[in-house]
Amino acid sequence: MSLRALPAAVAALAVAGLVLGPVAAVLWRAGDWGRLGPGDWQALRFTLWQALLSAAVSTVLAVPLARALARRRFAGRGLLVALLGAPFILPTLVAVLGLVAVFGQNGVLNGALRAAGLPTLSIYGLHGVVLAHVFFNLPLATRLLLQGWHAIPAERFRLAASLGLSPWALFRTLEAPMLTRIAPGAFAVIFVICLSSFAVALTLGGGPRATTVELAIYQAVRFDFDLGRAALLSVVQLGLALAAGLVALRLGAGAGFGAGLDRVLPRWDARGGWSRGLDALWIGLAALFLLLPLALVAARGLPGLLLLDAGIWQAASHSLSVALASTLLCLIWALALASRWGEVVGLAGIAVSPLVLGTGLFLILQPLVNPLSLALPVTTLVNALMALPFALRILRPQAQAARQDYGRLAQALGLTPLAWLRLVLLPRLRRPLGFAAGLTAALSIGDLGVIALFANPDRATLPLQVYRLMGSYQMDAATGAALLLLVLSFGAFWLFDRGGRMGADA
Amino acid sequence: MKAITFAAGCLAASSALAQDAVLTVYAGDYIVSEWGPGPRIEEMFEARCNCDLQFRPGDLLPRLLLEGARTEADVVFGLNTDVTKQARESGLFAPHGVDLAPLTLPIDWQDDTFLPYNYGHTAFVYNSDRLAEPPQSFQALLDAPDDLKIVLQDPRSSISGLALVLWVQAVFGEEAEAAWAKLAPKILTVTRGWSESYGLFTEGEADMVLSYTTSPAYHIIAEDDRSKKAAIFPEGHYLMVELAAKVASTDQPELAQQFMEFLLTPEFQEMIATGNWSFPAALPRESWPEGFRELDLPETVLFYSEDEAAALRDESIEAWRRALSQ
Numbered sequence: 001m002s003l004r005a006l007p008a009a010v011a012a013l014a015v016a017g018l019v020l021g022p023v024a025a026v027l028w029r030a031g032d033w034g035r036l037g038p039g040d041w042q043a044l045r046f047t048l049w050q051a052l053l054s055a056a057v058s059t060v061l062a063v064p065l066a067r068a069l070a071r072r073r074f075a076g077r078g079l080l081v082a083l084l085g086a087p088f089i090l091p092t093l094v095a096v097l098g099l100v101a102v103f104g105q106n107g108v109l110n111g112a113l114r115a116a117g118l119p120t121l122s123i124y125g126l127h128g129v130v131l132a133h134v135f136f137n138l139p140l141a142t143r144l145l146l147q148g149w150h151a152i153p154a155e156r157f158r159l160a161a162s163l164g165l166s167p168w169a170l171f172r173t174l175e176a177p178m179l180t181r182i183a184p185g186a187f188a189v190i191f192v193i194c195l196s197s198f199a200v201a202l203t204l205g206g207g208p209r210a211t212t213v214e215l216a217i218y219q220a221v222r223f224d225f226d227l228g229r230a231a232l233l234s235v236v237q238l239g240l241a242l243a244a245g246l247v248a249l250r251l252g253a254g255a256g257f258g259a260g261l262d263r264v265l266p267r268w269d270a271r272g273g274w275s276r277g278l279d280a281l282w283i284g285l286a287a288l289f290l291l292l293p294l295a296l297v298a299a300r301g302l303p304g305l306l307l308l309d310a311g312i313w314q315a316a317s318h319s320l321s322v323a324l325a326s327t328l329l330c331l332i333w334a335l336a337l338a339s340r341w342g343e344v345v346g347l348a349g350i351a352v353s354p355l356v357l358g359t360g361l362f363l364i365l366q367p368l369v370n371p372l373s374l375a376l377p378v379t380t381l382v383n384a385l386m387a388l389p390f391a392l393r394i395l396r397p398q399a400q401a402a403r404q405d406y407g408r409l410a411q412a413l414g415l416t417p418l419a420w421l422r423l424v425l426l427p428r429l430r431r432p433l434g435f436a437a438g439l440t441a442a443l444s445i446g447d448l449g450v451i452a453l454f455a456n457p458d459r460a461t462l463p464l465q466v467y468r469l470m471g472s473y474q475m476d477a478a479t480g481a482a483l484l485l486l487v488l489s490f491g492a493f494w495l496f497d498r499g500g501r502m503g504a505d506a
Numbered sequence: 507m508k509a510i511t512f513a514a515g516c517l518a519a520s521s522a523l524a525q526d527a528v529l530t531v532y533a534g535d536y537i538v539s540e541w542g543p544g545p546r547i548e549e550m551f552e553a554r555c556n557c558d559l560q561f562r563p564g565d566l567l568p569r570l571l572l573e574g575a576r577t578e579a580d581v582v583f584g585l586n587t588d589v590t591k592q593a594r595e596s597g598l599f600a601p602h603g604v605d606l607a608p609l610t611l612p613i614d615w616q617d618d619t620f621l622p623y624n625y626g627h628t629a630f631v632y633n634s635d636r637l638a639e640p641p642q643s644f645q646a647l648l649d650a651p652d653d654l655k656i657v658l659q660d661p662r663s664s665i666s667g668l669a670l671v672l673w674v675q676a677v678f679g680e681e682a683e684a685a686w687a688k689l690a691p692k693i694l695t696v697t698r699g700w701s702e703s704y705g706l707f708t709e710g711e712a713d714m715v716l717s718y719t720t721s722p723a724y725h726i727i728a729e730d731d732r733s734k735k736a737a738i739f740p741e742g743h744y745l746m747v748e749l750a751a752k753v754a755s756t757d758q759p760e761l762a763q764q765f766m767e768f769l770l771t772p773e774f775q776e777m778i779a780t781g782n783w784s785f786p787a788a789l790p791r792e793s794w795p796e797g798f799r800e801l802d803l804p805e806t807v808l809f810y811s812e813d814e815a816a817a818l819r820d821e822s823i824e825a826w827r828r829a830l831s832q
Contacts, residue, residue, distance in 0.1 A: 029572075039827055097705065105655065105694070106710035124695045199698050202660060203706075207696045207830040211662075215698075219662040225571050225592065311540050362572060370578070372562065468539035470701035473724045473783065475708050477541075 011336035012345045018385055019238070019348045022360020027231040029363055034220070034229025043211040044236065050126060050201060050210070051194035054133030059187045061134065062141035063179065065286045068279035069142070070149035078501070080287060081146070082494050084139045087290050089442030089489045090297075091463050092136075092199050093470075094482040098293030099123065099132055099204070101300065108292070128204035133197065137190045139290060144189075144393060147432060148182035149175070151398060167275065180251070182397065185343070188248030189393045192241040192351050213237050217353045227359070234356040241351030245344040297479070297486060304480020312465055312481055316488060319462040322376055323444040323492060326383035330440045331433065333384060334391035335425075338399035346392040349385040357382060379461065380444075387440035394436040395429060402428040434500010438493035445489045462488070526558040529761045532570060532577075534584035538563035543781030550777065551768055557761055567593055570753075574598070580756040581765050583623075585749045586665050588672065588819075590620050591812040593751070600754040602766045608788040609770070612807040613745060620749040623769045624784035626718035627743035627804055628669045629736035630656065637713045640737045644677050644685075647739075652691040657703045657712040661823045664699045666746070670716055671822040672815060673744035676808040682822065686829030693830065719743060719801060724783045727797035735802070742806030748784065 027033070069081060087095060102108050103123040110120040123131065152174055160170045198214035205211075213233055220230040337346055361378060365371045371378070406424050415423065426433070446463060460468075462485050469478035529551075538544040538561045548559045566584055570577055575598065585593055593599065602621045609615055615622055630647070632640050641647040641654075659667035671682075678685040694712045697703045707715035714737065725731040750769055756762045768774055772793070775786040779795050791799060810818060 038824070042831065093702070096702075097709070100706065100709060100711060104706075104709065104711050122694075199702070202663075203695060203697045203702050205695070207690075207693055208660070208827045209831050211827075215660070215663060218698075222565060222568050223589075223662060223668075225568060309540070359568070359572065362569075366573060366576070464535075465539075467701060468535060469541065470705055471536035471699075472539055472541035473704070473721075473728070474541050475705060478705075 007336035008339060008342060011333050012342060014333070015337070015345050015348055015385065015388065018381070019352045019357070021364060022357045023231055023234055023238075023352065025360040025363040026227050026234075026356055030226075030228035030231055032228050033232045034226050036229070036232065037216075039208070039211060040213075040216055040233070043213050043216050046201075046210060047195060047197075047212045047214075048240070050129050050133070050197070050212075051191050053126075053130050054137065054194040055187045055191035057130060058134050058137040058141045058190050059183055061138055061286075062145050062186070063183070064278075064282045065138070066142045066145035066149060067175070068282045069146055072279055072283070078498075080283070081143075082497055083294075083490075084286065084290055085143060085439070085442075085493055085497065086139070086294055086486070086490050087135050088137065088139045089439065089446055089493055090136075090294075091446040091466070091482070091485060091489075093463075093466060094297055094446075094486060095136065095293070096132065096200060096203050097300075097479070097482070098297040099135060101296040102293045103128075103131065108296070124204055124206035126205065126210065128206070129197075129201050129210055132200045132204050133190075133194050135290065135293065136200075137193065138286070140390070141186045141190060142286075143435065144186040145179070145182055147394065147435075148178045148397070150431070151401065152178055184248040184251035185393055185397075188244045188347070189350075189389055191244045192347055192389065195237060195241055195244075196350065196353060214353055214355075217355055221355050221359055230353075230356055230359070234353045237353060238348060238351050241347050242344065245347040249340055249344055294486070298483055301479040301481075301483025301486070304476045304478070305483060306480070307474070307477040308480050308484065311460070312462070312484065315460045315462045315465040316484060318376065318460065319445045319485075320488065320492070322380050322383065322461065323441045325380045326387065326444040327437050327440045327496070329380065330384040330387045330391050331437055333388055334395050334436065335399070337388070337392060338396045340396070340400070343389070343392045343396050346388045349388040354382070354386070383444035384440070387443045390439050390443070391436040394432045394439070398429055398432050399425065431500045434497050437500070438496035441492035441496060442489040445492060446485060526556065527758055527761060528558045528560055529555070529580050529758055529765060530560050530562060530578050531581045531583050531765070532562050532564070532566055532579040533582075534566055535563045537561070537584050537782065543778060546777055546781055547774070550773060551765060554768070555761060555764055557758075559765075570598060571596055575755045577753060577755060579753045580758045580762040581750060581752055583750045585620060585751060587620075587745070587747045587749065587809075587812065588665065588668055588815045590617075590749065591816040594619060594812070598754055599751045600756075602750075602752050603763065604766050604770060610786070610788055610790055611745075611747065613809050615747075620751050621766055621769060622747045622749055622787040623774070624778045624782055624787050625745060625747040626720040626784045627745055627807065628666065628673050629717060629719040629721075629738070629743055629804075630714040631707070631717040631721045631734055631736050632714045633707075633733050634735050635733045636710070640714070640735070642737075642739075644739045644741045647692075647737075648685055648688040650692065654692050654714070655694040655712040656689075656692050656714045656716070657694050657706050658696045658716045659700055659703050660696050660698060661826060664697075666700050666716060666718070667696070668819070668823075669744050669746050671826045672810055672818060673808060674826070675818055675822040676744060676810065677739075677741045683825040683829050686826055687832065690830050690832065696830075718746070718784070719804065720784050720798070723779075723795075723797045723801055726800070727780060727795065738802045738804050740806065742808040743804040745807050745809040747787065748782070 100107060100123065113120050156174055160174060196214045197212055198218065201210050201212045202215060213236065217230050217233045220226045220233065362371050365374060402425055410420050410424060462481065466478050466481045466485060469481055533544060536542050544561050548561065551559050566582060567589060570579060570582060599619050601618045604621055606615060609622065611622060611625060641650050658670060661667040661671045674685055675682050703715050704717060706712060719736045722734045722736055725734040750766065752762045752766055770788045772789065775789040776793065778784065779786050779798050785798065786794065
């Protein structure tokens, strides 16, 4: 094995071990595979169907939105692009409350419909599940596609303009090939996130019709203590995710654009009033859809902020330190794994049920140490693992392009691996690195993941505190804590993302 | 294992001295939080035991079953009546040895392993400002117009949701599935746990929420709000009792025993009502806090023994799932 392939192999083995080890531990403890119950097949069908719909709608809607954002420059654009990332990093509980405040029975939308004498809409049902998943994932899809647009060298647009290509011809020759390269990966990653959806699907799904595989796993572990069935279900979930990853890998193949000078130039093809209006409409609608629920969460949480006490701030500092550590770990992991097959391996990180992961790690660690004393390190590790697919999706296309475009030159110059990293790769990856770091940090702050089995009273994280508040009738304080969570997640995201984009836009 | 407990005790920010004996109590997450009864229990018990009580929050029974006899737990606090069969069959618990004479539960309780400390009944809670005329019986709820919206919890992920399907089973028996079918159009949604449901209810999303007969006491005492009420049905309400048990492998048998005895003392019982927003298990009604005394109580109490509950569980959940999946 060459020296260059070694980090990738180590990183891939670490993912495989962290995912398969716990599943194997659960299975070993159970003694045998469980059987699937009558409701499980229904759950499997629903899970697949909602994940397909959610991923498709998110990816399709992201195309015009990302295109509009890619070719327009306006005041506050940078802030808007950052803000649009906020839904994705929200803890599900908070996001659901925000969506309910807009689309619920008592929400803003139905209030307006009632005032206008129109029939009201219900958010509860399959469409509610898809709506919530689009709310979460449209921003991710948009950012991934936006990156694709930024990766088209500006020289190509200049050439297209000087050749007098029509907007349609330009779309076909420049934008469509980029989309066929980027969109399948975005679709796959969203599909896999939605596969393991649980609380969102249940709360907005309206009942047992909206049962997902993850709920069946939860029931098997926490209620029935049927570990064999939990292991079987999580292997099914993993299989589906890896299949999706392989399909996306196949579809997303294709050449890049070659190297340009990495500048963003005005788009001569988008000067018409018609296309201007359409872009403005897309941006406006998306901003309204994505930002209104956030604004309502913020408005409702403000009074609750006063009710927060010292415990919350301590939890917040635990969340932050875990987030920083997971971010660092995740970026190193992702850089090592940034190849096409590495991305498929990475998908396993979000495909495995957090509950099975937690249970398996508990079983593995328990003979060695008190698992509670490892609450924060385990949370750090699992958060990094779960953010890995996103970091890879963000970093991989440009990392690979850099390798293709500058690899031969670097070889000819005889660059050492360290110099390659410092002089070529990291500067090329500055924008995606910032975005990936921001996403990882924010996801980690908002994650509730495996904490349940590893909950330590002195090491509580912020999402856990929000749940505890809600469980003790402290709904107002819970909205305050949720706002704090939102601010911290978004703050971390913004700082990293901004750091990555600073100077890169010029 | 003692050494690890000891080390954890030294590291934890605890007021107790390090040389004190440590009593490790596994408890539900809501109990340990600073808004739950945990901190008060710790303070009260440490004042009388000359020891260090340490709560370990989290998934109670799954964790204990994973750990088996190697567990560090001395006492488990917060088990529920509908899952005791599984807990008992694990063989991990020892008899509590506490005199049950002080119990004031609405049912006869003779269990020598699981000791009740508080209870409540499943009930639909509503806001009387919004719903002036709530259904007067379970049947009336089934017959109510479909625009009356209720929020429930999933019996596969929540203990109160499980109590609900057993409640419907106890009231409607063979007709349970038909009852669910009549209820289905009124169900706005089903959530993972109680918190999400109650959150949706307080946001004004639904007219009624599956909660407990004791929920209004919180609003009366903490918020001076008398608009939240539990609808009392003549068919009866399903009883939910919270329990503690002593772990057989405890390395602190005396302390564990002292803790079990402590649970039925008037001092603990007077605290637990407002600590856990539940009815005390061993305190006559006239000694309850004021907000609790004014609550409406069901005249009929429904309850399945652990064997009955275990036998009916899968069937009742399936009836629920089938009727609501139509």
